[in-house]
Every structure is written in structure tokens, then in C-alpha cells.
Amino acid sequence: MDPSTPAQSHPLEVIDVIEETADAVSLVFARPAGERFDYLPGQFLTLRVPGTPEDGTTWAPRCYSLSSTPGIDPHLQVTVKRTAGGYASNWLCDNAKPGMILESLPPGGRFTVRDSPDALVLFAAGSGITPVISILRAALAESAVPVALVYANRDRGSVVFDAALAELAGAYGERLRLTHWLESERGLPNAAALGALLPAPTVATSAYLCGPAPFMDCATEAAAAAGIDGARIHREAFSSLTGDPFAATPSGAPAGGPTSPDGAATATVGLNGETTVIAWPRDQVLLDALLDRGLDAPYVCREGNCGGCAFTLRRGEVHMLVNDTLDDYELGNGVRLACQSLPRADDLEVEFD
Structure with a gap:
């Protein structure tokens, strides 16, 4: 290495x-x-x-x-x-x-099924099928929920996993409602046409969307118009990395008891099965405060667009500088990004899954 x-x-x-x-x-x-x-x-x-x-x-x-x-x-x-x-x-x-x-x-990443749906609607376009097929196969193998997948591509030759999807459709019958949208045959997708392909939703139907932003905009509109709760419509965010997440980080002070710089908040941190109390400077994001203490906090992009450093805020209040990945459902359940969170309370409790 x-x-x-x-x-x-x-x-x-x-x-x-x-x-x-x-x-x-x-x-x-x-x-x-x-x-x-x-x-x-x-x-x-x-x-x-x-x-x-x-x-x-x-x-x-x-x-x-x-x-x-x-x-x-x-x-x-x-x-x-x-x-x-x-x-x-x-x-x-x-x-x-x-x-x-x-x-x-x-x-x-946070593009995972986490709201206990009793039915799934999946939208994918182009390479957006990559995480969606993983979600699809897991849902079919591990649950009894019905799944509808709408997959858009330019033409038949650009359909990734074409044979694998056909095999799943044959194996699971009515549980999997698979629709291919080919631009060569139907033109560009629109919200009304996508919505017409969806089954009637239940109260706990969840939708997961992955693809270019214009496609996800259409799919979001289609899912909402079909009656899917907006809090259950989840989009995967694609963002280019501008920094190098592989770059070595400063070693900082060794992990141990809290330090007490003037005006710092106090944070009780649950990480890797252990609880540590740290001083959290008001002008330093949580991820940097943890790394400076030698704690092995998870992260990827450090830019607020991947969710790799997500944690749950159990007590207190934080301000996030950037959030390009967490949706309203996650925010409502206390999920925040360590690379973007500044303390807005004197005493906080955070937990990393």
C-alpha cells in the first residue's frame, strides 16, 4: 500500500x-x-x-x-x-x-432501503441500474414485497444486465413488474408516461431513483403523482469528487479523555462500539474533530455529497454547511453528515452506525 x-x-x-x-x-x-x-x-x-x-x-x-x-x-x-x-x-x-x-x-453511501416498505418502485436510467439491481435482487430474495422496475435506456443494445433482469422477471413472475423504456422506440421519458407504468401504491410503498438528474426529476414527479408519499421517494445523488479522499489525514492528538478549548461544545460519540467524550470546537466540523483526536471515523468525499460519514444526532443541535445526499426522511430521523456538521449546542450526543 x-x-x-x-x-x-x-x-x-x-x-x-x-x-x-x-x-x-x-x-x-x-x-x-x-x-x-x-x-x-x-x-x-x-x-x-x-x-x-x-x-x-x-x-x-x-x-x-x-x-x-x-x-x-x-x-x-x-x-x-x-x-x-x-x-x-x-x-x-x-x-x-x-x-x-x-x-x-x-x-x-445512503442509497439503501431503510423505511420498511411493503412495496417497492424502482426507477433507473442508463448506469443508474447499478445500485438498483443490487436493491432489486435483495428485495426479491429476502422479502415478499412486490417490486416494479422502470428502466430507461437509449436502445436495447445499451441495456445493462438485460439477460439478468429477464431471468429475474421469469423467476419471480407477478412479484416483479419490469418495464423497459427505450428512447429509440418511445422518445424521452416524461412524468405522465412514467406514472402510467406504475401500480397503485400502498401507504408504505417506497420509491428509489437512480440516473441522470432530468430523469430523476421526471421519476420523482411521476412517483408523487401516483400517490407515493414524498418522504418515501429517495434519489441517489451523483457528484464528482473534487478532493482526494485517499489523502492521508493529520494524526492529531491521540484518542482519550476530552480536551477543553475555550468555548468548545462537549460531544459524546458512539463509534465502533465504543463511547468517547470529546471537546468539539465551534468552528470545526465533527469529522475533523474526530480525526484530530485519532478516532477512526468513517468518511469518503468530505464534501457533503456521498453520505459516507453519516451519523445519528441523539441529543443537541448541529448546523450542516452542505447537504447534497440526505433526504427529508433521513433528516427527520436525526441523520446528519459529520464532514459538514458544526455544533449549535453545548452538549451533544452522536452515534455512528
């Missing part, structure tokens, strides 16, 4: 490369021993892709959703689709091969 990478990163070995379509491949990684790479359907890996000397880039960190399903697939799998002008996606599609080692951070 490069000594400049943080301790939470891990080398992953590519054991297979699967050509899904002409412009998409799945990378299968041998799963490391231990719990650090346990994950939930819908989460992602952050990979450290080699950069190019020409533009002075040593590494290109990128987040890719896991298309494998825990409890079903023994290995980790991410699916990468080429994007026009996208360095990392094209590099992986052209160069990834069995035996290659790529550095990865542990799984992260």
Missing part, C-alpha cells in the same frame, strides 16, 4: 472483468476477510484509479456503485459505464484485467 493512503483504504484484486454492453464492464473483486467490506444493497466503493502524467494527475478517485448483492454474491462487483470525456471510466473499461490491484475505501 502507498504510505500516503489512509489506514481505512484496502487493496482489492480484480478477479474477473465482465463485458456487459459495448460501453460497460463489471469488475469483480476478491472480497477481503473481515467486516470492513460488509455492505448494504445500493452502496458504492471509492476506487483509486491511476492518473496520467500528461495532466499531472497521480490518482483519480471515483465512486462506483456495487452491482453485487450481499448474501447472494460471494465477491464484490462494481459496474462501470463509459462517459464521454470521463477519464476514469474509460481507463477502467480499457485497462482493467484479472490480477490488477486497485485501492478502495470501504463501502459507503
